Amino acid sequence: MDPAATGVTVAGTGADPAKTTMFPEEFLKRTFSLINSDKDRNSVSLVCKDWYNVERMSRRHVSIRNCYSVSPEIVTARFPAIRSVTLKGKPRFSDFNLVPDDWGADVQPWLNVFATAYPFLEELRLKRMAVSDESLEFLALNFDDFKALSMLSCEGFSTLGLEAIATHCKNLTELDIQENGIDDLGGDWLSYFPENLTSLEVLNFSTLTSEVSFDALESLVSRCKSLRVLKVNRKINLEQLGKLLVLAPQLIELGTGTFLEELVSGSVNGLENAFSKCGNLVTLSSFWDATLLHLPVVYPVCGNLTFLNLSYANIGPDELEQILSRSKRLVRLWVVDTVGDKGLEAVGSHCPLLEELRVFPVDPFDQQLGVTDSGLVAVSKGCPKLHYILYFCQRMTNAAVITVAQNCPNFTHFRLCIMNPSEPDYLTNEPMDEAFGAIVKTCTKLQRLSVSGLLTDLAFEYIGRYAKNLETLSVAFAGDSDLGMEYVMRGCPKLKRVEIRDCPFGDSALLSGLTQYESMRSLWMSDCNVTMDGCKKLAEEMSWLNVEVIKDEGGDDRLANKVYVYRTVAGPRKDAPPFVVTL
Amino acid sequence: MSVSIKEHDYIGLSEANMEKQAYEMIYNNKDLNLKATELRLGLPGSESPEREVVVHGGAIKIMMAGAKRGFSDAINGGSRKWAYAGDGGQEVGSVKHSGQETDVSVSPVPALPERKTQVSAKPNRQISSPAPKQQVVGWPPIRSFRKNTMAVSQTKNEEEGDQKMGSGCLYVKVSMDGAPYLRKVDLEIYSCYLDLSSALEKMFSCFTIGQYGSHGVRTREGLSESRLMDLLHGSEYVLTYEDKDGDWMLVGDVPWDMFIASCKRMRIMKSSDAIGLAPRAMEKCRNRTEADNE
Numbered sequence: 001m002d003p004a005a006t007g008v009t010v011a012g013t014g015a016d017p018a019k020t021t022m023f024p025e026e027f028l029k030r031t032f033s034l035i036n037s038d039k040d041r042n043s044v045s046l047v048c049k050d051w052y053n054v055e056r057m058s059r060r061h062v063s064i065r066n067c068y069s070v071s072p073e074i075v076t077a078r079f080p081a082i083r084s085v086t087l088k089g090k091p092r093f094s095d096f097n098l099v100p101d102d103w104g105a106d107v108q109p110w111l112n113v114f115a116t117a118y119p120f121l122e123e124l125r126l127k128r129m130a131v132s133d134e135s136l137e138f139l140a141l142n143f144d145d146f147k148a149l150s151m152l153s154c155e156g157f158s159t160l161g162l163e164a165i166a167t168h169c170k171n172l173t174e175l176d177i178q179e180n181g182i183d184d185l186g187g188d189w190l191s192y193f194p195e196n197l198t199s200l201e202v203l204n205f206s207t208l209t210s211e212v213s214f215d216a217l218e219s220l221v222s223r224c225k226s227l228r229v230l231k232v233n234r235k236i237n238l239e240q241l242g243k244l245l246v247l248a249p250q251l252i253e254l255g256t257g258t259f260l261e262e263l264v265s266g267s268v269n270g271l272e273n274a275f276s277k278c279g280n281l282v283t284l285s286s287f288w289d290a291t292l293l294h295l296p297v298v299y300p301v302c303g304n305l306t307f308l309n310l311s312y313a314n315i316g317p318d319e320l321e322q323i324l325s326r327s328k329r330l331v332r333l334w335v336v337d338t339v340g341d342k343g344l345e346a347v348g349s350h351c352p353l354l355e356e357l358r359v360f361p362v363d364p365f366d367q368q369l370g371v372t373d374s375g376l377v378a379v380s381k382g383c384p385k386l387h388y389i390l391y392f393c394q395r396m397t398n399a400a401v402i403t404v405a406q407n408c409p410n411f412t413h414f415r416l417c418i419m420n421p422s423e424p425d426y427l428t429n430e431p432m433d434e435a436f437g438a439i440v441k442t443c444t445k446l447q448r449l450s451v452s453g454l455l456t457d458l459a460f461e462y463i464g465r466y467a468k469n470l471e472t473l474s475v476a477f478a479g480d481s482d483l484g485m486e487y488v489m490r491g492c493p494k495l496k497r498v499e500i501r502d503c504p505f506g507d508s509a510l511l512s513g514l515t516q517y518e519s520m521r522s523l524w525m526s527d528c529n530v531t532m533d534g535c536k537k538l539a540e541e542m543s544w545l546n547v548e549v550i551k552d553e554g555g556d557d558r559l560a561n562k563v564y565v566y567r568t569v570a571g572p573r574k575d576a577p578p579f580v581v582t583l
Numbered sequence: 584m585s586v587s588i589k590e591h592d593y594i595g596l597s598e599a600n601m602e603k604q605a606y607e608m609i610y611n612n613k614d615l616n617l618k619a620t621e622l623r624l625g626l627p628g629s630e631s632p633e634r635e636v637v638v639h640g641g642a643i644k645i646m647m648a649g650a651k652r653g654f655s656d657a658i659n660g661g662s663r664k665w666a667y668a669g670d671g672g673q674e675v676g677s678v679k680h681s682g683q684e685t686d687v688s689v690s691p692v693p694a695l696p697e698r699k700t701q702v703s704a705k706p707n708r709q710i711s712s713p714a715p716k717q718q719v720v721g722w723p724p725i726r727s728f729r730k731n732t733m734a735v736s737q738t739k740n741e742e743e744g745d746q747k748m749g750s751g752c753l754y755v756k757v758s759m760d761g762a763p764y765l766r767k768v769d770l771e772i773y774s775c776y777l778d779l780s781s782a783l784e785k786m787f788s789c790f791t792i793g794q795y796g797s798h799g800v801r802t803r804e805g806l807s808e809s810r811l812m813d814l815l816h817g818s819e820y821v822l823t824y825e826d827k828d829g830d831w832m833l834v835g836d837v838p839w840d841m842f843i844a845s846c847k848r849m850r851i852m853k854s855s856d857a858i859g860l861a862p863r864a865m866e867k868c869r870n871r872t873e874a875d876n877e
Binding site: 093095096097098153179181207260261262311312314336360361362363364392417419421474476501502 | 719720721722723724725726727728729730732733765766767
């Protein structure tokens, strides 16, 4: 029995102090070490002081979903033994150019603190952070045990930073760079991996645009026997891909290069053969420039695939049918709308296990039809397990979405983007209120909702009334009045993140969320009717909120055109650029 | 493959009843009153539209729904800035404000066939083709990488196997005798034969075993020519191309501009197969030059 363990009454039991429950610290430590979920750990830490302390000493991974909600000092003070950090920065709408450059979310201040507090840091996963080459070099030089770097939608660095990582991270197991605003200076960053580096398990550079040294890549793949994820970029051709596959038949996830070449038949056989040896492949992605000419080389592995990402392949319905008819185990599918409704019918026919579908537009500004309501209905009919949909379309009807809700009542993520702002039901010309009403009524597990099309306050009334598990809401070009937003803010208890643009919601709507903001991660409102006065009022009422206004050049000073509100224990930002005003 | 349509015909408001007219005004003016934030071009002094909140109780007719901000402005015919998208393929990130009140109609081009059939199906819509697609910052919500990638893919697909002048890309196929696959080169990115030949050498070097020397800038009437040499096999490769007339010519025989104007595809062939090409090429060149001088 650990003498240091103090008898503490478990909170809420109202137990007689004489009958205290003692858990030895060692016992708690061992038990907690088995708990990996952040949510569970957060719950555990709330039980009592002892549990809080044991938990915090044993936590290995921390997820900071808003880098300004807390400071690095506070994090490191509470959790001394962290080995893995996930850090997210800018508001999501920065992906769509709504946040000015130099807004912030610099990773360097975090690295500075981590260098002393977490010298044994192994993993860093960044999303929407500003990362410079210097920061990457700092990371590479100051953390000897560093193993895994993942950057999604970050910006500010170049291939020079990657060179630093490759050079100095002797134990690197993961390098995952996706959709970043990277200055691709080309060069040979891959060649900077030393000959004796054999630990790589994950290598993803699919969204880098410049050429890489194939020899360096080949050598790397050949000596990293534990490589399980390899996603190359568009500069790697089919022939080269074949060579890589022969060296790494153990791959679990593969991102192809370009399919552009016309191979002679001998090479095609070789490639098919290489694929057929990859018995572990469950994820395939990229498929740049794929056509029916060479798509068949992947057929040998289709039967095992659970995730197929064709979102960079402008293929048509026939090509899709060919692949899907061989991919009966698909759970997740991403496609481009060139597959059309006919392609989606193929999805419905061939993929009974499908749980997630994302349909991206090939050209958002082209009015040609892409996919429509009938494609969506076809998928819902054939895929009853569908719970995640992201669907870009030019037109939709209420009836279709109502049918979809009936066919798939288990939606957790419903993101519908009718690409023309405020587009009504194209058959009845009515607003799309009933469509989203049906979704929130039927899909009680709904966590994430993105609405679009012509919507009145009624749609929001439905959301407020029924979407009791809603955590993330994205709204654009919708609503009639403040009431719309008020319904949501008052009705949805579990809201975490709300992002609104171009809606007629004003100060009253903003202030209606007072009770919510404490438990919400953030609120974004841009191009609405919010004024500076309204923001000031909000800031006065809630001292633990940062109410930030991003000033426009030459805008009306009374209006708060872009408002970002988030809870924080770190106080107002110390690094805010001049155009960000904290109230 | 879908072709990006840059401009659309717009048929102006009909003399139909007020309801339809109002509807169209919403439809066509839907983005007018967006106070789009110009992040990159920073338009100072852009007028923000009046923000009138229109609230209606009871039964809400769509036409009077006021779902658009400033709907009342539209009905009252207030002047609105018309955000006009010049180039459908551009990355969203800029909104073009015309600065003056523009008439709603734009230069006529053939309407999309799909939209025409839609008209008959939807009697409320009098327009036979959509209004010019307005570019709103950050809409639809797609990340830049995807937008940029898709734009490039579109261009490539359109030019598959074809020449396209002046569009910034001039892809032609290059085959090499004995190589397992063809390559494509964009002739627009080279400015002379030397650049082209070194690029091709790099591309096809894996197929020639052993060293080969880079070749001769042999000038012939001010032009340069290149050869790929495979010393191990002791044979010489020459670069040839098929021109618009279907004739196979030696690369380097005509001025560079004429070459890229007429080259349909290229072939790296063994020089033994290329006998007899040169004189014809010269002749053609002479003929052309004469024709130009007339």
